[in-house]
Structure formats: C-alpha cells, structure tokens
Amino acid sequence: DPCLLWLRRDLRLADHPALCEAISRGAPVIPIYIRDDSVTRLGAAPALRLELGLAALQSELEALGARLILRTGDALEVLNELVAETGAGAVHWQRLYDPAAIRRDSAVKTGLSEAGVTARSFAGHLLFEPWQVETGQGSYYKVYSPFWKAVRGRDPGAPLAAPSSWPAPEDWPDSERLEDWQLSAPMRRGRSVVASHVRAGSSAAMAQLDSFVADRIDRYGAERDFPDRPATSDLSHHLTVGEISARQCWQAGWRALEEGKAGAETFLKELVWREFAYHLMYHTPHILEQSWRDGWEAFPWQADEDARVLAWKQGRTGVPLVDAAMRELFVTGRMHNRARMITASYLTKHLLVHWRIGQAWFEDCLVDWDPASNAMGWQWVAGCGPDASPYFRIFNPETQAEKFDPEALYRHRWLAEGQAKPSPEALQFYEAAPLSWDLSPEDAVPAPLVGLKEGREKALEAYEVVRSG
Ligand code: FAD
Numbered sequence: 001d002p003c004l005l006w007l008r009r010d011l012r013l014a015d016h017p018a019l020c021e022a023i024s025r026g027a028p029v030i031p032i033y034i035r036d037d038s039v040t041r042l043g044a045a046p047a048l049r050l051e052l053g054l055a056a057l058q059s060e061l062e063a064l065g066a067r068l069i070l071r072t073g074d075a076l077e078v079l080n081e082l083v084a085e086t087g088a089g090a091v092h093w094q095r096l097y098d099p100a101a102i103r104r105d106s107a108v109k110t111g112l113s114e115a116g117v118t119a120r121s122f123a124g125h126l127l128f129e130p131w132q133v134e135t136g137q138g139s140y141y142k143v144y145s146p147f148w149k150a151v152r153g154r155d156p157g158a159p160l161a162a163p164s165s166w167p168a169p170e171d172w173p174d175s176e177r178l179e180d181w182q183l184s185a186p187m188r189r190g191r192s193v194v195a196s197h198v199r200a201g202s203s204a205a206m207a208q209l210d211s212f213v214a215d216r217i218d219r220y221g222a223e224r225d226f227p228d229r230p231a232t233s234d235l236s237h238h239l240t241v242g243e244i245s246a247r248q249c250w251q252a253g254w255r256a257l258e259e260g261k262a263g264a265e266t267f268l269k270e271l272v273w274r275e276f277a278y279h280l281m282y283h284t285p286h287i288l289e290q291s292w293r294d295g296w297e298a299f300p301w302q303a304d305e306d307a308r309v310l311a312w313k314q315g316r317t318g319v320p321l322v323d324a325a326m327r328e329l330f331v332t333g334r335m336h337n338r339a340r341m342i343t344a345s346y347l348t349k350h351l352l353v354h355w356r357i358g359q360a361w362f363e364d365c366l367v368d369w370d371p372a373s374n375a376m377g378w379q380w381v382a383g384c385g386p387d388a389s390p391y392f393r394i395f396n397p398e399t400q401a402e403k404f405d406p407e408a409l410y411r412h413r414w415l416a417e418g419q420a421k422p423s424p425e426a427l428q429f430y431e432a433a434p435l436s437w438d439l440s441p442e443d444a445v446p447a448p449l450v451g452l453k454e455g456r457e458k459a460l461e462a463y464e465v466v467r468s469g
Contacts, residue, residue, distance in 0.1 A: 001089030001170050002028040004082055006075075008040075008066075008101075010094045010124055010242035011057045014162035018092040018122040022091075028169035030086060031061060032069040034078050035181060036104075043364035044186040045194060050187030051183035053241040058178065063266060063303075066166040070176040076111040083117055085173050091117060094242075097278050098371045099285045117261055127156040127246045127275055130282035142281035145385045147276050148269060154357045159248045190330065190432035197332040198237065198367055198463045205238035206248075213252050220263030227325070227336035227411035233267065236368035237334065238275070244273060262411055277372035280386055288375045289356070289383035299384070300462050306419040308449050313361055314437055315415070315429070318448035321401040322346045324414035330415075331428045333367030338404055344381040345395040350455030352462055355382035383463070391463045394456050414424035416441035 003022040010016060020030045032056060042050060058068045071078045079091055091112055096105070105121060114117035123129055133141065133150055139469045141147040184191050195241070197210075212220075212233040223231035238244045249271055257264035280287050291297065311317050313328035325339030335343070340362075357380040363369050379385025405411060416422035416429070422441055433439055 002030055002086050003090040003092055004086070005029050005031045006079065006091055006093040007031055007033050007057070008093060008096060009240065010244075011053045012162075012243050012245065013060060013246050014206075015124070015159035015245040016094070016162075017124050017160065018094045018120070019163070020170050021158050022092045022120065023121065023167060024092070025090065026167075027089075027393060028080070029066075030069060030088065030165045031172065031459065032068065032071060032078075034075050034084060035070070038074070038077075040101075042183075043366075043369060044184075044188075045365050046363070046369040048184040048187050048194060049198065049200070049237060049241060049333070049367040049369075050190060051178065051181070051338060051427060052195065052200035053200055053243060054178055056204070056243070057202065060202060061166070063165070063385055064166040067172050067175065069173050070178060070181070072176060072181075076108045079108065079112060079117075080232070080310065080350075083112075083115070083175060086169065089118060091119050092134060093121055095121045095129075096125060096280045098288070099132060100215075100286070110310045117295070125242065126278055127151065127250055128154065130279045133279060134277075140457075141276070141279060142386050144273065144276050145159045147279065148272050150270070151272055151275065155372045156250055159251060174378055186303040189273045189434065191460050193331055193428050193432040194367065196403065197334070200241075200243065202238075202243045205244035207237065208233065208235060209244060209249060209252050213256050217253075217261050217263045217267060221266040222263070224266065224449075226410075227328075227339045227391055228413065232337070236370070236373075242367050246274065260302045274370075274373055277370070277376040279374060284386075287379060288371060289387070290367050292379050292386050293384045296384040296387045297468055298465050300352065300465060302352055303357075305356045305357060308351055309347075309353055309357060311446070311449055312343070312351065312353075312358075314439065316435070316439075316446040318347065318446040318463070319346060319397045319452070320408075321397045323404060323446070324411045327414040327426070327429045329362075329365050330408075331425060331432055333365065335362075335366070336410075338400070339410075340377060341381055342395050342397050342400050344378055344456075346397060346401045348378075348382040349394045349448055349459040350452065352459060353366045355379060355384070383466075391466070392460060395457055396452060396456070398452060417443050418445040 003020055003025055005022050013019060033468065061068050074425060082088065084462050109119045135141060187194065216231055219231050223229050235244060235249060239246060253264050253268045284292060308344035315323035317323055325335050325343045329335040344358055347353045350353045359374055359378040363375055376385060380389065413423050413425050416426040427441060428441060430441055
C-alpha cells in the first residue's frame, strides 16, 4: 500500500528522513502539500516564498516522474480523504515545533492511528531535537553559550541522499492547481519586485551553500556585520521552507572548519542560534507572544500603530541607516542581521513601540520568516528575551553606521530621497510600495522622528519600571 508523504516546511528531496523511510517500505510514495489556513496563517512575503518553493519542488518531482498533490482543508480530513482515495497504509511527515503545529500533528497522529493508518513523524528540520539537548540538571538551556558548548561536538549524522528514481503509484490522486491558490496575492504591488530577488528551490539552495563555502566563508567572520557586503550565506530563506537541511549546512561548515577555513566556526555558531531559537520555542512557547522574561508586563511599550510606526515601516524615520534597512526589507524580503538589530532597537527603544508590532511587520515582510528566530530576535533586542543584551545597551544608529557602513554604500543603495541619481534598488521601493503610501523618490529627506539622545534617555527612564521591579 502507498505511503503519503505530507510535506510542510521540508520542500526538498535530499536529506529527508521521512521520504527515505517511505521509499524503504517498497511501495509507491505520494507527496502532498495541504493548505490549512487555520493553522498556518502566513504573512504576505512568507506566502510568496512558499509559492515559489512549491513551484520549484513541483519541477523537481516532475523530473523524477512524480507529482506534488495539492489540497486545501483541515489536515486530518484531507489525509483521511487521500487515504480513502489511494488505499495508503501510512502517512509520513517531518516534525515542526511551534505550539499550533504540535497540537495539529498530535491530533492527526491520533486520528490516523484510530483509522488503522500508520502515522510516523520524523526529525529533519533541526540538527538535534529540542528535547535531546539538556543541561546537567536535565533541564533546557536558557543561555546560548552553554547551549553551543553542549552541541558543538555532537555529530548530527551524515545527510541522506535524494532518491534517483521515484516509486510512483499507478494513478495519481487529483491535485488542486498552485496558480489557483493565489498564495502571493496579498503581496500586491510588491510581488514581482520581491520575487525577482529570490531564487527558490533545492538546487539553488545547494548552489548557494557551495558558493558560500568555496568563496565567502573565509571572510564571513570578519565581514558578516557589514550590511553592504555579500559576506553571509543567504541560506535562511531556503532553511525556513526546508529546501536545504540544517544538517547539510552543518556538514559543509564542519568540513570547512577541518580545512582550516576562517569563519567556519562562526558560521556553525550561527546555525546553532537557529537551533537555540527552536529549543526555546519548544520549551517556552510563550516566547512567541509574551515577554519571555518575568517583570516586563509593566513596561510602558506603545501598543498601537500610529504615524511613527508607519514611518518606521516606510523607511521614513529620518535615521538613514534605519530607513535603508527598512527599504531593503520591503524590496528584497530580507534584511541584513545587523540591520535587523538596529531597526528593532530603534523601534523598541528610541520609539518605545512594542516589539510585537515589529515582530508582526517582519512576519509580513520577510521571505525568511521563521517563527522561532523572529520571536527570539525581537525579544533579544527589546531586552525582555532570553540571553538578551542588557536593556541599557541601546544601539546608536549613527555610531553603527560609522562602524559598519563607513562609506555609506548601504545607505546610498537603499535610499532615493536626496540623491541626484538613486540606485536601481532604491527605486524598486517605489514600484513595490502601496500606492496609498503616496511616496516618491523626489520626496524631501525626512526629518528625524525623535532626537537620538532624547530617545535614548526616554528609553532608559522607561526601563526603570522593570529594574525597580
Ligand atoms: P548567515 O549569517 O549566513 O547565518 C547562517 C544561518 O544561521 C542563517 O541562514 C540562519 O538560519 C542562522 N542564523 C544566523 N543568525 C541567526 C540568529 N540571530 N538567530 C537565528 N538563526 C540565525 N532569521 C530567520 O531565519 N528568520 C527570521 O524571521 C528572523 N528574524 C529576525 C528578527 C530579528 C529582530 C533579528 C535580530 C534577527 C532575526 N533573524 C531571523 C536572524 C538573522 O537575522 C537571519 O537568520 C540572518 O540575517 C539570515 O541571513 P543569512 O542566511 O545570510 O545568515
């Protein structure tokens, strides 16, 4: 009897334990993707990224004579229907770790088992399962450095090969059409601009990893903080939809380390930040919506959206580095890590706006949106998260610009206002921006929303509420 391979955030055929085990059953394998908006409500850019990823996976499967079956609805109902249609005896999938997915998956497992179908979930999204990494006291880690020490010497095993042929069923079940899903419709004007910056699919991901390890990892340690330099791997948008596995990245980084390449250890450490984010989301799921640290409920964040929040989203705060970064986000669906820290710090500290407002905007705009990394990143910057930087360490965007964008290349690339000849990237922002924003490259350079010194002092004052308990 066939096996249904239920794909979610694992749009790849290589290093796919659930797929390998399905093939080893010696019967046909039917890959499916279920659109279930009640559990996976995606923001606009993540939905576009999913659309591009599904299209790439469809081609990959077609090259092997296989198909990706698309269905909409409640996961258990859809799976039951497909079991009835195909006579499948098993359903395989790879685990996810956010509370909504865990709830759904355990209900699906129970439901299928009750119907006499073998339901099996596998590891594969992470290097190590969140419960496999424990402190000496048998608890979870709350601080990154000991977490890193605990995993750095561990071997996640060798990546599994992709199948060279596909065990196809005689008849394929019906599939909905990806075009009909209109996944990227919420992107509106931004769709083609953002899509032009994304190369989706497993082969693109592998090529990206290979070129990073061959050409850039040497410079990664020294240059990864400079937002204008293409020094980082740009693998996050592939990892988030699973076009490449963390283990494939880890093994490539580890080989580079053994070859004595500079930057390799830093790269491995960054992959472990992703692991740490998942570890925290699994053990303390409130990280997704509430201050992770106690005592922050009283913090006087501004909780509603106003003109200043809109200016931040539009890249019109009057702080050029912040504005450049917000434009990069809107045009490419990515933002450099240092720029993420600076824009998040500006919003939550200089403007005292709640980190959840920033978290939601990133969730709508990032093609690499990941629930765990986004929540951890925002809480880390805001000061209420695990292992957070101390609140009084407030990024000064001007000093940061002098240090990390000394020739203003990044700011020039992304900002049109005040420039005689704006770059093509800076102009793309106006192709993508909602018409209701009514912005033009000829607009005057915006005046600062708040003085940097004044903003900093207000933030420190507000922090006294938390400090005094
Ligand atoms: P590289 O520097 O090449 O790093 C390699 C990989 O390590 C990345 O692809 C990523 O998977 C992982 N990684 C690196 N830094 C981090 C980190 N700080 N936390 C977790 N994993 C990390 N990352 C996301 O993938 N999705 C998000 O939604 C996200 N939101 C963020 C929000 C804020 C406020 C901040 C400060 C950071 C956020 N990050 C997020 C982390 C980080 O900015 C991105 O992973 C990184 O910029 C991706 O670029 P890269 O692939 O070139 O990274």
